[in-house]
Amino acid sequence: MQQQQQRLTLPTQGQGLYEFTEDARAFVDRSGVSSGLLTVFCRHTSASLLIQENADEQVQRDLMEFFRRIIPEDSPWIQHRAEGPDDMPAHIKSALTQSSLSIPIADGRMALGQWQGIYLFEHRSRRHSREVLMHVIGE
Amino acid sequence: MQQQQQRLTLPTQGQGLYEFTEDARAFVDRSGVSSGLLTVFCRHTSASLLIQENADEQVQRDLMEFFRRIIPEDSPWIQHRAEGPDDMPAHIKSALTQSSLSIPIADGRMALGQWQGIYLFEHRSRRHSREVLMHVIGE
Amino acid sequence: MQQQQQRLTLPTQGQGLYEFTEDARAFVDRSGVSSGLLTVFCRHTSASLLIQENADEQVQRDLMEFFRRIIPEDSPWIQHRAEGPDDMPAHIKSALTQSSLSIPIADGRMALGQWQGIYLFEHRSRRHSREVLMHVIGE
Numbered sequence: 522m523q524q525q526q527q528r529l530t531l532p533t534q535g536q537g538l539y540e541f542t543e544d545a546r547a548f549v550d551r552s553g554v555s556s557g558l559l560t561v562f563c564r565h566t567s568a569s570l571l572i573q574e575n576a577d578e579q580v581q582r583d584l585m586e587f588f589r590r591i592i593p594e595d596s597p598w599i600q601h602r603a604e605g606p607d608d609m610p611a612h613i614k615s616a617l618t619q620s621s622l623s624i625p626i627a628d629g630r631m632a633l634g635q636w637q638g639i640y641l642f643e644h645r646s647r648r649h650s651r652e653v654l655m656h657v658i659g660e
Numbered sequence: 661m662q663q664q665q666q667r668l669t670l671p672t673q674g675q676g677l678y679e680f681t682e683d684a685r686a687f688v689d690r691s692g693v694s695s696g697l698l699t700v701f702c703r704h705t706s707a708s709l710l711i712q713e714n715a716d717e718q719v720q721r722d723l724m725e726f727f728r729r730i731i732p733e734d735s736p737w738i739q740h741r742a743e744g745p746d747d748m749p750a751h752i753k754s755a756l757t758q759s760s761l762s763i764p765i766a767d768g769r770m771a772l773g774q775w776q777g778i779y780l781f782e783h784r785s786r787r788h789s790r791e792v793l794m795h796v797i798g799e
Numbered sequence: 800m801q802q803q804q805q806r807l808t809l810p811t812q813g814q815g816l817y818e819f820t821e822d823a824r825a826f827v828d829r830s831g832v833s834s835g836l837l838t839v840f841c842r843h844t845s846a847s848l849l850i851q852e853n854a855d856e857q858v859q860r861d862l863m864e865f866f867r868r869i870i871p872e873d874s875p876w877i878q879h880r881a882e883g884p885d886d887m888p889a890h891i892k893s894a895l896t897q898s899s900l901s902i903p904i905a906d907g908r909m910a911l912g913q914w915q916g917i918y919l920f921e922h923r924s925r926r927h928s929r930e931v932l933m934h935v936i937g938e
Contacts, residue, residue: 522661522663522800524800524834524835524836524937525937526905528837536779538782551676556663557663557795557797557798558795560836560901562901562902562903562910563913564910564911564912565912565914566664566850566851566852571755571936572705572759573705573751573754573755574705574706574751578738579740579744580748580751581739582740583748583752584751584755585741585853585907586737587731587752590737591730592865597663598861598864598868599861600857600861601855601857601858601860603855607862609858612851612852612858612861612862613862615851616849616851616862616896617755617756617895617896618755618756619759619897620850620900621900621901621902623699623760623761623762623901624701624702624760625665625699625701625793625795627793632703633703634704634705634791636704637703637704637705638707652912654903654905654910656836656903658800658836658936658937659663660663660795661800661802661935666845695802695804696802696934697802697838697936710894711844711898712844712890712894713844713890716879716881718878718879719879719887719890721878721879722876722877722879722890722891723890723891723894725876726870726891729828729876730869756895757894757895758897761898761899762840762899762900762901763899764804764840764932764934766932771840771842771932772842773842773844773930775844776842776843776844797936798802798936799802
């Protein structure tokens with residue numbers, strides 16, 4: 522049994538989904554782990570992780586629209602506005618999605634389904650540099 | 661330290677919660693792992709995983725009703741409708757719940773609480789065959 | 800490779816976020832694991848886990864307000880009311896957040912970001928004693 526870790530830096534340009542399935546795949550390849558478990562962890566509270574359909578851009582547009590509607594930036598009851606109108610909705614969207622994902626590895630590959638991609642979900646409007654940690658354990 | 665994996669195929673007949681706690685328990689039993697970690701992973705973007713109360717059917721009915729209300733199938737702003745009115749809401753419900761669950765194993769058993777059951781949450785209306793991957797590591 | 804587990808009992812006094820980052824840190828310290836993976840698991844269906852900003856109390860207040868608004872306790876369509884008006888909303892809030900969290904460990908420390916704290920999210924109004932299981936694997 523062995524394990525490895527890698528830090529991934531993802532630059533973001535505003536709210537949206539940023540796919541990094543290929544980075545995760547390359548990390549698993551390099552690790553040499555044939556059977557095991559990949560964990561992905563997001564080191565932020567205003568960005569999060571999501572496994573979603575990687576084929577259709579409309580899906581991503583509708584997903585963004587849903588999250589905009591469920592917690593509008595101009596919600597009058599929001600008190601925490603020091604860092605701008607997108608800050609508190611960002612924390613809420615992070616709470617509604619994932620900080621960590623766990624994906625089994627079989628035959629040297631992540632056991633993702635055919636349509637599944639791994640995304641960083643950026644909830645802030647300004648440019649950011651986001652850190653994701655990948656950890657693999659197995660043999 | 662050892663690890664094992666098993667693929668589970670779950671047939672679904674429309675939207676709802678499909679419990680597979682017993683399948684997970686049987687897998688942990690067969691693995692012989694006494695202390696360790698179970699990971700469950702759903703290989704789909706229109707079905708997801710959930711740990712919920714396994715005692716009361718009303719809880720499941722109300723849970724379904726909540727998700728129907730938070731993202732109605734006839735929401736006029738939804739653009740992605742190629743696969744039917746339940747498709748985009750399915751992706752959103754998946755985003756709001758889990759792709760993976762991690763459950764510690766102690767004394768040869770999943771450390772679930774008294775009322776916790778493990779469910780596949782099917783978000784599509786038609787029949788499907790869903791694949792769940794179980795991975796255990798421990799000793 | 801080694802692993803360890805610890806059960807943590809967290810007393811709660813009504814709905815809110817209860818931070819236990821220090822308990823997790825102490826557990827990782829005692830385990831002696833320098834590189835590995837921490838898993839935290841909540842053994843309840845009316846309380847859950849959340850990684851959130853640990854600096855600003857307004858963030859927590861707004862987060863609570865969002866969850867109160869998204870599933871009001873007096874929603875007329877709720878059928879499951881046997882255990883009080885906060886019971887079914889508690890199950891729904893649990894479904895929308897996490898049962899388990901996975902956090903990589905590097906250099907003997909959880910790889911949390913600067914503003915990330917680990918919280919038990921209590922959804923019931925009465926006092927409870929909540930059980931969280933921590934599992935670490937690594938070397």
